Amino acid sequence: xxxxxxxxxxxxxxxxxxxxxxxxxxxxxxxxxxxxxxxxxxxxxxxxxxxxxxxxxxxxxxxxxxxxxxxxxxxxxxxxxxxxxxxxxxxxxxxxxxxxxxxxxxxxxxxxxxxxxxxxxxxxxxxxxxxxxxxxxxxxxxxxxxxxxxxxxxxxxxxxxxxxxxxxxxxxxxxxxxxxxxxxxxxxxxxxxxxxxxxxxxxxxxxxxxxxxxxxxxxxxxxxxxxxxxxxxxxxxxxxxxxxxxxxxxxxxxxxxxxxxxxxxxxxxxxxxxxxxxxxxxxxxxxxxx
Amino acid sequence: xxxxxxxxxxxxxxxxxxxxxxxxxxxxxxxxxxxxxxxxxxxxxxxxxxxxxxxxxxxxxxxxxxxxxxxxxxxxxxxxxxxxxxxxxxxxxxxxxxxxxxxxxxxxxxxxxxxxxxxxxxxxxxxxxxxxxxxxxxxxxxxxxxxxxxxxxxxxxxxxxxxxxxxxxxxxxxxxxxxxxxxxxxxxxxxxxxxxxxxxxxxxxxxxxxxxxxxxxxxxxxxxxxxxxxxxxxxxxxxxxxxxxxxxxxxxxxxxxxxxxxxxxxxxxxxxxxxxxxxxxxx
Numbered sequence: 001x002x003x004x005x006x007x008x009x010x011x012x013x014x015x016x017x018x019x020x021x022x023x024x025x026x027x028x029x030x031x032x033x034x035x036x037x038x039x040x041x042x043x044x045x046x047x048x049x050x051x052x053x054x055x056x057x058x059x060x061x062x063x064x065x066x067x068x069x070x071x072x073x074x075x076x077x078x079x080x081x082x083x084x085x086x087x088x089x090x091x092x093x094x095x096x097x098x099x100x101x102x103x104x105x106x107x108x109x110x111x112x113x114x115x116x117x118x119x120x121x122x123x124x125x126x127x128x129x130x131x132x133x134x135x136x137x138x139x140x141x142x143x144x145x146x147x148x149x150x151x152x153x154x155x156x157x158x159x160x161x162x163x164x165x166x167x168x169x170x171x172x173x174x175x176x177x178x179x180x181x182x183x184x185x186x187x188x189x190x191x192x193x194x195x196x197x198x199x200x201x202x203x204x205x206x207x208x209x210x211x212x213x214x215x216x217x218x219x220x221x222x223x224x225x226x227x228x229x230x231x232x233x234x235x236x237x238x239x240x241x242x243x244x245x246x247x248x249x250x251x252x253x254x255x256x257x258x259x260x261x262x263x264x265x266x267x268x269x270x271x272x273x274x275x276x277x278x279x280x281x282x283x284x285x286x287x288x289x290x
Numbered sequence: 291x292x293x294x295x296x297x298x299x300x301x302x303x304x305x306x307x308x309x310x311x312x313x314x315x316x317x318x319x320x321x322x323x324x325x326x327x328x329x330x331x332x333x334x335x336x337x338x339x340x341x342x343x344x345x346x347x348x349x350x351x352x353x354x355x356x357x358x359x360x361x362x363x364x365x366x367x368x369x370x371x372x373x374x375x376x377x378x379x380x381x382x383x384x385x386x387x388x389x390x391x392x393x394x395x396x397x398x399x400x401x402x403x404x405x406x407x408x409x410x411x412x413x414x415x416x417x418x419x420x421x422x423x424x425x426x427x428x429x430x431x432x433x434x435x436x437x438x439x440x441x442x443x444x445x446x447x448x449x450x451x452x453x454x455x456x457x458x459x460x461x462x463x464x465x466x467x468x469x470x471x472x473x474x475x476x477x478x479x480x481x482x483x484x485x486x487x488x489x490x491x492x493x494x495x496x497x498x499x500x501x502x503x504x505x506x507x508x509x510x511x512x513x514x515x516x517x518x519x520x521x522x523x524x525x526x527x528x529x530x531x532x533x534x535x536x537x538x539x540x541x542x543x544x545x546x547x548x549x550x551x552x553x554x555x556x557x558x559x560x561x562x563x564x565x566x567x568x569x570x571x572x573x
Contacts, residue, residue, distance in 0.1 A: 032380060083380040087321060087513070094510055095555050102548040212506075216391050219384075259395040266388035266395075273381045277372070285380060 006129040010201060011241045012234075013136035017194040019222050019233030020143040021187035026219065027228035028151055029183050030082060030163030030285045034215040035073055035089035038096040039066045039188040041210040043195025045100070048113040048205045056120060058196060066192030067185050074181035082285065093212045100207035112206025119200040132201050139197055143190050144230075150186065151230070159183060163228075163285070213262060220265035223272045227285070240265070293543065299428040299497070301535040302435030305528060306490040307512035309438055310483030312527045314369075316459040317476055320379035321513060324364050324386035326505035327393040328484050332357035332491030333500040334397060340408030340496075350430075350492045357488020358481060364389065365480055390509075398502040407499030427497035431490055438486050439528060445482075446524055451475050507551055511538065514558040534558055 018040055025031045046062035055061075077088050100107050107113065118127045119135060150156050161169040162176050169176055199205045208214075221240045225232030243264065244257045276282055307325055314322035335353040342349065368389070372382060446452040454475040457465040466472050494500065494508075511534065519530035534557050541553020 032384070082378070083320065083383055086380055086383065087517075091510070091514075091555060095552060098552050102552070213391055213394070216387060220388075256399055259398050262395045263392050266391040269388045270385050273377070273385055274372075277375050277377050277381070285378070 003129050006133050008241060008245060010129060010133055010136040012237050013133075013140040014194050014198050014201070015221065015237035015241055016234045017139050017143040017197075018191055018218065019225075019237050020147050021190040021194075022218055023222045023227065023229075023233050024147060024150065024159075024183055024187045024190075026222060026285065027232065028156065028159040028163060029180065031180065031183075032082065032086040032219065032285060033089045033184075033187075034086065034093045034212060034219070036187065036191045037210050037215045037218060038093055039069060039191035040195040040198070041096055041100065041205075042066050042069060043192030043197075044199035044205045044209075045107060045113070045195075046192075047119075047196040047199035048116045049106070051117045051119075051200065052113060052115065058119075058200075059193075062192045062196050063189050066188040070184040070188035071181065073188075074177070074184045078177050078180075090212055090215070093210070093215050097207055097211050100210060107207070110207060112204055114204045116199050116203045116205070118203075119197070136197055136201070139193055140234075143193075144234075146186065146190070148230070150183075155179075155182075216269070217262055217265050220269040224265070224268050227272075293539070295428065297535065297539045299431050300539065301532055302431045303490050303494060303508055304511045304515055304535055305435050305531040306431075306438055306486045307508055308515045308527050308531050309442060309524070310487050311512055311516045312521060312524060313479045313483045315516065315521055316455065317462075317479065318369060318373050318379075318382065320382040320386075321516075322369070322386050323383060323509060323513075324369075324389045324393075325483075325487055325512070326390045326509045327364065328357045328361045328487045329491040329494075329505040329508065330393055330397055330500070330502070331360040332488030333495035333504065334401065334406075336492035336495040337401070337406045337408055337500060346496075350489060353492035353495075354485050354488040357491060358484050361480065361484030361488075365476075370476075390505075394502045394506075401502070403501060403503075405499045405501045406495070408496055425497050427493045430493045431497065434486060434489055434493065442482070442524060445478075451478055455479055510551070511535065511554050514554055518558050518561040530561070533561060 018036065021039075022033065022036050025033045025036070042065050043062040046065060047058045050058045050061060073089070073092065077085050080088055101109055103109070118132070151159065158169060158174045158179055161172065161174065162179055166176055169179075217240070221236035222232055223236070224239055225235035225237075240261070243261055247257055247260070307329065310325050310328070311322060314320065314325075332353045335356040336349060339349045339352050344352075364386075368385065369382065372385065377385075446455060450471075451474070454465065454470045454472065457468070457470060458472060458475060462472075491500075491505075494504070498504075512531075515531040515534040516527055517530075518534050519526040521527060521530075534554055537557025537560075538550045538554035541556065542548075542550030545553070
């Protein structure tokens with residue numbers, strides 16, 4: 001395999017892992033979260049700041065910070081309706097983005113952090129794309145296995161019940177707040193792990209990758225594949241990662257590829273909502289009506 | 291005093307956007323993030339016509355007309371049909387967010403990411419006072435906000451449109467069943483909101499210039515201002531706007547300009563906590 005193909009595959013794996021975390025919340029719980037990019041950013045910046053200074057506890061710190069952040073998010077958003085929850089997580093994303101841009105002393109602001117060393121696991125350095133491919137694939141498989149175990153057990157049934165009718169779930173004795181919290185913690189850990197991998201692989205992080213606009217793109221990634229379907233994150237990630245490459249292959253690649261990608265994904269987001277409403281007479285995010 | 295003048299111009303811009311959000315929320319029960327599209331339409335149209343040989347007033351009116359037309363397309367072509375399909379507020383919000391992201395990228399493709407600023411010499415003169423200076427665009431924004439408060443306040447309080455608006459806020463379907471003038475009322479308030487946003491977009495363009503991301507901090511602050519005091523009444527939106535922008539300006543003054551927007555979020559959270567704790571709202 002050429003290094004180019006491996007590079008694309010690694011990007012698909014990392015994006016899929018992040019999308020799995022969004023799918024768990026939006027697809028199975030009906031909680032449209034723009035906050036997953038925050039946890040992705042926590043992972044990426046933990047790797048960037050710790051690894052650059054020679055610390056080797058990147059994974060532990062990133063995952064702990066993400067879990068703590070998810071607990072706080074669950075506590076802060078307890079009792080919020082779906083649209084309020086979406087708005088609150090959108091604000092959370094905006095706050096995180098502003099901190100990354102403005103706390104120059106810590107994050108180097110818009111310049112970003114460069115020269116992040118490669119990941120080390122059990123003393124082994126994963127430097128080149130071919131060796132890093134093992135890490136990315138392991139991450140993806142782990143995320144899918146965890147997601148599978150969650151959604152095929154009573155926990156997953158409770159998640160779907162909460163998505164379709166939260167009051168009904170509560171009257172069946174489900175603690176929906178705890179359900180939300182646990183799902184958020186699992187999803188945030190997945191996102192943070194993907195962030196660590198991304199920072200370590202690319203070797204550079206900057207605030208632009210964690211903006212609220214990118215969050216919209218991430219949500220669209222899952223919706224493209226089919227929200228609430230198990231393999232949708234993988235399908236969506238393939239489309240999102242390969243789209244710029246296809247543009248480049250047919251000679252349309254330019255500095256504006258990112259803009260075109262955002263336009264396309266936003267259009268798909270609108271069409272997906274319309275398609276569900278017009279053809280299937282139901283909501284994209286569960287069966288609750290206004 | 292200069293600090294107060296800048297605060298006033300910033301608050302007035304946010305107030306106009308928050309008023310538009312207020313109309314959409316009360317009528318359709320969702321957060322219309324496409325208000326940023328209307329703002330950008332007004333701002334970029336002003337950039338395009340800035341070099342034309344016509345008066346500043348005509349340039350602004352032309353920008354307002356384009357912004358109004360954009361709002362008409364969004365409301366008539368997207369929001370109202372979707373609302374009739376009984377789409378969830380969350381989905382409507384996502385659709386408007388997607389529309390905003392599309393518009394932002396279209397403007398970036400057309401004009402690039404850099405700041406466009408019409409010539410200050412021709413379009414926005416500096417007015418010198420004894421202890422501060424003010425651009426005439428800033429003065430225009432302040433006048434616009436005062437007109438916004440007066441006109442909307444009068445319409446809501448003393449006209450039949452205001453009564454229908456309140457009825458629509460309580461129950462859209464019941465208002466229609468009663469045979470009240472729903473469509474003209476929606477058109478009036480949404481149209482007014484859009485025209486004010488278009489005008490403030492054009493004036494902001496004359497004041498500080500415009501780039502695709504310019505609308506984003508204003509929209510975020512407007513949503514915060516709307517939410518801070520519950521968003522139930524127009525008075526609450528006005529008070530909320532000045533409270534939230536005061537918090538953000540003070541934060542920016544104390545900790546540095548770069549922390550202004552973060553201070554806004556902190557102010558909104560504090561106000562929400564106080565409201566929740568003391569069950570307090572603006573009547």
